[in-house]
Amino acid sequence: MRKRTAVIAAVAIVAVGGGIAYAAWSSSGAGTGSVGSTADVNSTISAVDGAGGLYPGHTVSFQVTIDNPNDYPVKVTGISAGASALVNGCAEGTVTSSAVTNPAGTIAAGATGTYTLQATMDTDAGDACKSQSFTMPLTATLSSAA
Template sequence: MRKSIKRAVIAGVAVVAVGGAATAAYAAWNANGSGVAGANATTAQELKVSAAKVTSGLLYPTGTGDAAVTIENPNKYPVTVTDIKWNDKDGVQADKKDCNNTGVYFGDFSKNDIGSNGLLSKLNLRLAGGETKTFTLADAVHMTNNSQNECQGAAFTIKVAVSGASADK
């Protein structure tokens, strides 16, 4: 064979070999699939509340003061507390044994001494996941004029319930 024919044959074989390899690469199979992803939701844990305590604005008959409430969020996600409710049937406890009629009430007393029937609403008390925090509630306690004389100097605790919802991070 002549040199030019040999070169042409070798070049043709090389083109066929390269083209065949390209075809083999193009012939790769696609792999697709579908299925169901799974996840489990946690169960919400109840917020833990320490009794509200009078903190400032020392109470006296017809006086209004602040209260502090400590709330623990045992959940892994943030929570915003929107309402705090006191049930007057739970009463108010005093640290003095002879102070039976405390005359102390819980609610929103910011506008008047009538209050809000034991409810603080439209609050925005935010707790991160796992956080325990004490909040000061302005004008949340009021002492009426029928408080017993034995209640002078007493410290008061008030059982309250809180409600709220999960919050954005």
Template sequence: MRNMTKRSVVVASAVAVSVVGAGAAWAAWSLTGTGAANATAGSAAELTVTNVTVTQLTPNVTGNVVLTVNNPNPFPVRVTGFTFTGLTKGQGEDCNVGANITFPTGTLSSTPADLLVPAKVGASNGTKTITYTGSIRMKADADDNCQGAVFSFTTGVSANSEA
């Protein structure tokens, strides 16, 4: 049997530490984790229509309705259509509104950017001014009583969220 010298003990110790260290490196564990989550979908806020102007109406003229759409949502929307309801005349005027004013199907712009209302940014609603061409008309033989009459109506918009 061989006697252990001081040098042999140091070498043996170094070999033992190397082996134990290598074993520790090989003994690392892989870990994963999971957790439960919930997400709640928000609700869309209604658009509003402001600053509605109309081409001056005269017999046999089809005019335009220009309006501003306000979007209070955090996502952009694309306007897809308009509605006009509740047509009335000013008090004391004798113009038969229903018989003299119509809302033909007008033309919306075919340029996508013209109908895109941007998203709300900070405290400011997204806004877009849109012209609905050929969407209001006074008939050719309108009553004489319609001269100077003021007409009122409600304008509605429909839109879809935009990606």
């Protein structure tokens, strides 16, 4: 009788335990997730130095910095050509800079990059162009480098 009681108890434990495992419910879920993109912030170009040494027909190097106020790295894909404004009698367009395509380097998020450009004074520049500082508007195009 003891043996029979032990077998019945073992079967009962297995049945109850198996019933608990079998009675455990399973389910699945469905729905959606949501994320948003950031907005870009325009960069600014600033002069690093006012390179001197220009005279009619001569070319000098000058540097500009481009900042990246975005939360992601960017690559400068181009910098536009520039032309000087009228300066104290020195004609508009007397000093020009060439466009630059795909300059090297990436600008990290929140950082700045320095770029070297070339400026040339027109061969017909008159005396009014002596000892002047020339400002050229420039535009940079950038793309995400992430």
